[in-house]
Amino acid sequence: MIPREPSRNPSLGFLYIPPYRIQGISIAGEQSFVQVPELDVCFDIGVAPRTALSSNYVALTHGHMDHSAGLAYYYSQRHFQGMGTGTVVCHPSLERPIRGVMDAWVSLEAQRTPYEVSPLEPEGELEIKNNIYLRAFETVHTVPSLGYVVVEKRSKLKPEYAGLTQEELVKLKSEGREITQLLNIPLVCYTGDTMWGKHFEREDVLNAQILITECTFLEEGHRSRANVGKHLHLDHIIDLLEASTSEAVILTHLSRRTHIGHARKTLERHVPARHRDRVFILMDSRTNRRRYEEQVAAAEAEAQTPV
Numbered sequence: 157m158i159p160r161e162p163s164r165n166p167s168l169g170f171l172y173i174p175p176y177r178i179q180g181i182s183i184a185g186e187q188s189f190v191q192v193p194e195l196d197v198c199f200d201i202g203v204a205p206r207t208a209l210s211s212n213y214v215a216l217t218h219g220h221m222d223h224s225a226g227l228a229y230y231y232s233q234r235h236f237q238g239m240g241t242g243t244v245v246c247h248p249s250l251e252r253p254i255r256g257v258m259d260a261w262v263s264l265e266a267q268r269t270p271y272e273v274s275p276l277e278p279e280g281e282l283e284i285k286n287n288i289y290l291r292a293f294e295t296v297h298t299v300p301s302l303g304y305v306v307v308e309k310r311s312k313l314k315p316e317y318a319g320l321t322q323e324e325l326v327k328l329k330s331e332g333r334e335i336t337q338l339l340n341i342p343l344v345c346y347t348g349d350t351m352w353g354k355h356f357e358r359e360d361v362l363n364a365q366i367l368i369t370e371c372t373f374l375e376e377g378h379r380s381r382a383n384v385g386k387h388l389h390l391d392h393i394i395d396l397l398e399a400s401t402s403e404a405v406i407l408t409h410l411s412r413r414t415h416i417g418h419a420r421k422t423l424e425r426h427v428p429a430r431h432r433d434r435v436f437i438l439m440d441s442r443t444n445r446r447r448y449e450e451q452v453a454a455a456e457a458e459a460q461t462p463v
Contacts, residue, residue, distance in 0.1 A: 168207065169438035172365050172448055173404045176344065179207065180410035182438055184372050184387075188223050190408060190438070192344055196284055199346040199368070201226040201244070203223050209234050209242075213284050215292075216246040217348025218301035219253065227254065228261050229269040243272040245282060245290060249300045251275040278302065288343075293358060295350035297386045303347040303359045310339045344368065345402075349409065351386040356396060367402040368411035368438075369393070374454045390426060397431040406436045416440050 171178045180190035180198075187202040197213045204226030208214075216224060227244060234242045244254060254273050262268050276282060278294040287309050292302045344362035347355075349372075355361060372387035373379070382389040387409070397405060410419055419437055427435055437442065 160422060166439070167441060168205065169444065170448065170453055171404070171406060171436055171438065171443065171444050176366060178366065178368065178406055178438065180408075180438065181205075182370075182410075184222075184370075184409045184411040186222055186412065187225070188409060189226065190346060190368060192306070196287060196288065197306065198230075199304065200224070200348065201230050204230040204233065209237065209239055212240065212243060213290065214242065215290055215302075215304045215346070216244055216250065217295070217303065217346070218247065218297055218299050218310060219250050220299065220349070223349070228257055228269070231258065232261075232269045235269050235361045238336075241270045241272050243274055245274045245276050245292075245304075247292075247300045247302050248275040248277060266280065276302070281307070291360065292354055293361070295348060295355055296353045297349045297351065300346055301350060303345065303350065303355060303361070305342050305346075306344045307360065308341040308343055310341055312337055312339050349387060351383065352392045352395075353387060356392075356399070362400045362402070364402055366404045366406065367400055368406045368408060369394075369396070370413060371407040372409050374410070374414055374419055392421065393435075394427060394431075397435065402434065404434050404436060405431075406438050408438050410439065411436065416442075 166181055166183065168179050168181060176192050176194050178190065178192060181203060182188040182190060188200045189198055189202055189208055191198045191208055191211055193210060196211050197215055198211045199215050200217055201208065201214045202222045202225050206303050208230060214230060231242050234240060246254060251273050258269065258271050274282060276292040278292055281289045281291045284290050289307045289309060291307050293303045294305045295301045331400040342360040342364040343360050344366045347369040349370055370388050371390060371393050373382040373389045379389045379391060416439060420440060420443065423435060
């Protein structure tokens with residue numbers, strides 16, 4: 157009798173939400189990593205595929221192995237391929253364990269891999285690109301955990317000075333007037349594993365252009381299971397959609413026991429029609445591929461249209 161083929165590794169989930177690519181793998185209890193290449197950051201590193209290496213930063217939400225197991229490989233491969241030293245941003249309580257992991261690899265490999273660890277307190281910020289900051293906020297899980305918002309800091313002329321000439325503005329500035337204001341524009345939010353809490357009332361979470369959040373449980377009778385494991389249920393996502401202004405809400409961390417086709421139908425059945433077009437499942441490869449092909453076709457048609 158001919159044996160079965162081995163199980164296939166899951167392919168990367170991929171969504172293009174202009175101007176950002178959201179790509180990664182997120183399966184509850186197995187592996188989670190989500191990358192936004194344009195922002196030079198990966199969120200979590202439960203696995204470290206080749207594409208993850210191109211990001212200089214990994215924002216680690218918590219220490220569970222399905223979110224952190226690829227950490228040493230990420231550091232090692234970046235060094236091996238001459239890509240520079242990677243930096244892992246983490247909850248302060250994880251700095252020492254991460255250093256311990258890397259010290260253990262020195263004993264195993266008989267060589268030292270360069271690495272950077274940047275602990276970030278809740279509400280702390282780290283500049284990851286010019287005027288682009290990674291901001292941490294506290295979440296509620298079974299271990300110390302953080303969510304992250306990538307924020308653009310943009311200087312803008314105060315409304316009361318709109319319409320003034322350049323000479324007038326220079327004069328006001330020379331007099332010591334503050335003519336500009338600093339805007340904090342939330343671009344992408346990633347919650348990591350978390351239960352429902354006050355962090356979902358934050359303006360930078362609710363108003364991020366793209367909100368990436370876990371949704372571990374979908375079934376109607378599983379809300380209590382979500383509470384026990386400190387995860388989210390689809391009911392929470394529906395509440396979140398009512399409050400959020402995000403252009404896209406991307407769901408991650410579904411269990412492998414939840415078939416993607418079933419998850420898709422469950423969303424269609426329970427998510428109000430007014431929100432349905434902005435809800436995506438990262439690992440719904442069929443739907444996301446069809447959408448991307450439509451985006452490519454539309455871009456090609458636009459490029460061929462005479463000006």
